[in-house]
Amino acid sequence: MFLDKIKHIKAFILDVDGVLTDGTVLVTETGEQLRRFNIKDGYALQLAVKRGYYVVAVSGGRSKGIELRLKGLGIKEVYLGLDSKIETCRIFLQSKGLEPGHALYMGDDIPDLPALQLAGLKVCPADAAEEIKSVCDYISPKKGGEGCVRDIIEKVLKVRGDWYDESPSAHDGTSG
Amino acid sequence: MFLDKIKHIKAFILDVDGVLTDGTVLVTETGEQLRRFNIKDGYALQLAVKRGYYVVAVSGGRSKGIELRLKGLGIKEVYLGLDSKIETCRIFLQSKGLEPGHALYMGDDIPDLPALQLAGLKVCPADAAEEIKSVCDYISPKKGGEGCVRDIIEKVLKVRGDWYDESPSAHDGTSG
Amino acid sequence: MFLDKIKHIKAFILDVDGVLTDGTVLVTETGEQLRRFNIKDGYALQLAVKRGYYVVAVSGGRSKGIELRLKGLGIKEVYLGLDSKIETCRIFLQSKGLEPGHALYMGDDIPDLPALQLAGLKVCPADAAEEIKSVCDYISPKKGGEGCVRDIIEKVLKVRGDWYDESPSAHDGTSG
Amino acid sequence: MFLDKIKHIKAFILDVDGVLTDGTVLVTETGEQLRRFNIKDGYALQLAVKRGYYVVAVSGGRSKGIELRLKGLGIKEVYLGLDSKIETCRIFLQSKGLEPGHALYMGDDIPDLPALQLAGLKVCPADAAEEIKSVCDYISPKKGGEGCVRDIIEKVLKVRGDWYDESPSAHDGTSG
Numbered sequence: 001m002f003l004d005k006i007k008h009i010k011a012f013i014l015d016v017d018g019v020l021t022d023g024t025v026l027v028t029e030t031g032e033q034l035r036r037f038n039i040k041d042g043y044a045l046q047l048a049v050k051r052g053y054y055v056v057a058v059s060g061g062r063s064k065g066i067e068l069r070l071k072g073l074g075i076k077e078v079y080l081g082l083d084s085k086i087e088t089c090r091i092f093l094q095s096k097g098l099e100p101g102h103a104l105y106m107g108d109d110i111p112d113l114p115a116l117q118l119a120g121l122k123v124c125p126a127d128a129a130e131e132i133k134s135v136c137d138y139i140s141p142k143k144g145g146e147g148c149v150r151d152i153i154e155k156v157l158k159v160r161g162d163w164y165d166e167s168p169s170a171h172d173g174t175s176g
Numbered sequence: 177m178f179l180d181k182i183k184h185i186k187a188f189i190l191d192v193d194g195v196l197t198d199g200t201v202l203v204t205e206t207g208e209q210l211r212r213f214n215i216k217d218g219y220a221l222q223l224a225v226k227r228g229y230y231v232v233a234v235s236g237g238r239s240k241g242i243e244l245r246l247k248g249l250g251i252k253e254v255y256l257g258l259d260s261k262i263e264t265c266r267i268f269l270q271s272k273g274l275e276p277g278h279a280l281y282m283g284d285d286i287p288d289l290p291a292l293q294l295a296g297l298k299v300c301p302a303d304a305a306e307e308i309k310s311v312c313d314y315i316s317p318k319k320g321g322e323g324c325v326r327d328i329i330e331k332v333l334k335v336r337g338d339w340y341d342e343s344p345s346a347h348d349g350t351s352g
Numbered sequence: 353m354f355l356d357k358i359k360h361i362k363a364f365i366l367d368v369d370g371v372l373t374d375g376t377v378l379v380t381e382t383g384e385q386l387r388r389f390n391i392k393d394g395y396a397l398q399l400a401v402k403r404g405y406y407v408v409a410v411s412g413g414r415s416k417g418i419e420l421r422l423k424g425l426g427i428k429e430v431y432l433g434l435d436s437k438i439e440t441c442r443i444f445l446q447s448k449g450l451e452p453g454h455a456l457y458m459g460d461d462i463p464d465l466p467a468l469q470l471a472g473l474k475v476c477p478a479d480a481a482e483e484i485k486s487v488c489d490y491i492s493p494k495k496g497g498e499g500c501v502r503d504i505i506e507k508v509l510k511v512r513g514d515w516y517d518e519s520p521s522a523h524d525g526t527s528g
Numbered sequence: 529m530f531l532d533k534i535k536h537i538k539a540f541i542l543d544v545d546g547v548l549t550d551g552t553v554l555v556t557e558t559g560e561q562l563r564r565f566n567i568k569d570g571y572a573l574q575l576a577v578k579r580g581y582y583v584v585a586v587s588g589g590r591s592k593g594i595e596l597r598l599k600g601l602g603i604k605e606v607y608l609g610l611d612s613k614i615e616t617c618r619i620f621l622q623s624k625g626l627e628p629g630h631a632l633y634m635g636d637d638i639p640d641l642p643a644l645q646l647a648g649l650k651v652c653p654a655d656a657a658e659e660i661k662s663v664c665d666y667i668s669p670k671k672g673g674e675g676c677v678r679d680i681i682e683k684v685l686k687v688r689g690d691w692y693d694e695s696p697s698a699h700d701g702t703s704g
Contacts, residue, residue, distance in 0.1 A: 028241055
């Protein structure tokens with residue numbers, strides 16, 4: 001069932017905090033918030049983009065840092081400051097002519113529940129909230145920010161024969 | 177006993193360092209101190225405020241970053257730079273006409289001991305000091321900054337029927 | 353033996369990186385290095401100072417942030433940028449008229465070996481280098497930056513009847 | 529076999545993210561990326577340089593912070609922003625007249641695979657990608673940024689009789 005669903009995935013829709021990050025924010029005295037991303041996730045994200053998959057990031061947070069990090073990895077669809085993630089996801093899928101079965105959604109907490117229902121393949125990190133785990137097709141053994149995104153992208157790309165890269169780039173999008 | 181006490185809770189009084197944060201400070205060369213907050217805690221804090229609970233943060237530290245993070249989550253009562261937390265708690269409870277049985281206090285270290293005695297429900301994170309653990313009604317399985325606040329708010333709101341949110345907001349107060 | 357040695361301790365001499373911090377530095381693009389300190393350590397350090405113990409920090413690193421953090425806790429003796437820690441320790445002990453038996457040294461790595469030999473009581477965090485562990489009287493169950501300093505100060509102050517504080521201050525030296 | 533290979537090592541070629549760091553980047557609101565280095569690694573790196581070993585850092589990332597941290601430890605060969613690490617390694621070995629058997633390479637992810645093939649001794653941290661682990665001579669019990677570099681340098685220097693330092697410097701290159 002899980003493997004069968006994987007075969008049809010063309011789009012990765014990813015929550016940011018707790019999925020692409022470790023679910024913490026480091027707060028400075030001026031209220032700036034720093035987030036922690038994973039470099040191995042970054043490699044997989046870049047490869048997915050290179051292979052022609054849609055990669056979409058959705059977040060209720062509104063942070064220039066998130067945008068800069070993700071755009072640096074080649075991710076074009078970065079939607080921040082959302083009140084309702086499901087609306088954004090629905091519009092995205094429609095605009096690309098994608099069916100629910102083409103979409104994988106990875107989220108970790110209750111605000112992800114509605115949007116998660118929209119995706120054919122529902123996945124979450126090891127440390128997701130119970131409400132999320134109970135509705136997911138697959139729970140990654142990795143936590144948010146510790147490689148859960150790498151794990152699921154690797155699984156999808158391997159099943160679809162897109163994982164092995166003859167000439168892997170060392171660039172990791174960490175800087176210009 | 178614990179479940180019975182939970183039923184009467186109207187106010188969450190929370191220590192900052194080691195409860196709302198992971199108990200570390202990251203120090204810059206100019207002496208600025210960065211603290212690490214948890215996004216899943218943030219969701220629960222926002223929901224508690226939305227449901228009409230009092231949420232109060234008390235700290236001996238005096239950091240603009242703490243204030244900005246917590247006010248961004250909708251927490252109005254943020255008391256910093258305190259020498260005596262118990263005095264602040266007593267005044268707060270009185271001003272709102274609250275009994276000890278209405279108040280839950282979560283603390284992790286010896287400076288929390290006096291104020292803890294004031295609350296009807298005494299709770300602490302998994303990594304609290306032994307002196308604190310030994311007087312608490314409930315020790316969360318989660319550590320400070322790793323979801324202990326989410327854990328206790330979720331427990332209280334579930335018992336009182338306030339947890340499930342038909343339209344969870346994706347906003348997490350992480351930015352304007 | 354360990355308990356017997358504890359009875360005579362009047363001075364805590366502490367390495368910084370890997371003891372008072374978690375042994376990592378977070379490096380910015382301008383080369384600034386941020387260090388991670390533990391708030392529970394901070395409480396114990398303040399109490400030791402208040403009780404009249406000498407508290408001394410020694411480090412090969414030369415960081416304004418270390419100095420600001422430690423002086424904020426009331427530690428007056430902060431020696432940074434040292435090439436030889438043993439020389440600094442010897443001069444300190446002499447100037448205060450202290451015997452080796454009055455001094456506890458906590459270090460975690462090979463550069464601490466010479467100075468460690470000078471102290472009557474040799475202790476280290478759980479994640480110290482093997483060379484250090486093999487010569488220590490006591491290995492804390494806590495790692496550097498995760499409460500090893502709190503652990504040893506608490507042990508000493510308890511044996512000497514200095515631990516319990518009738519009016520613990522909530523101030524943690526984290527800010528002005 | 530492993531011990532035999534160790535005897536001939538004259539050069540340590542090290543990946544940065546996930547080897548010299550913990551494989552995360554902390555992203556600020558301006559897109560700046562902070563990396564976490566390990567002080568115990570730092571001690572070993574300085575000792576290796578002092579003993580006359582070549583120490584080389586290679587990375588696809590292009591960060592001034594990496595350069596400042598590593599040059600502060602006395603590492604002269606820091607190659608950043610690489611698209612192909614193998615080319616840089618080949619040129620380096622040739623320019624120094626080194627054979628593959630003289631070189632140890634430590635990497636953690638797929639972009640390291642080609643360069644890894646070039647080295648006589650292939651090693652990786654405990655949390656390396658499976659593709660890397662499967663071709664390595666030695667998998668360190670330590671993770672990236674948690675002492676894997678210290679572990680392998682210590683092993684090599686011990687076998688070659690270069691580890692024990694009669695007068696270890698306390699300087700750790702963390703600041704001027």
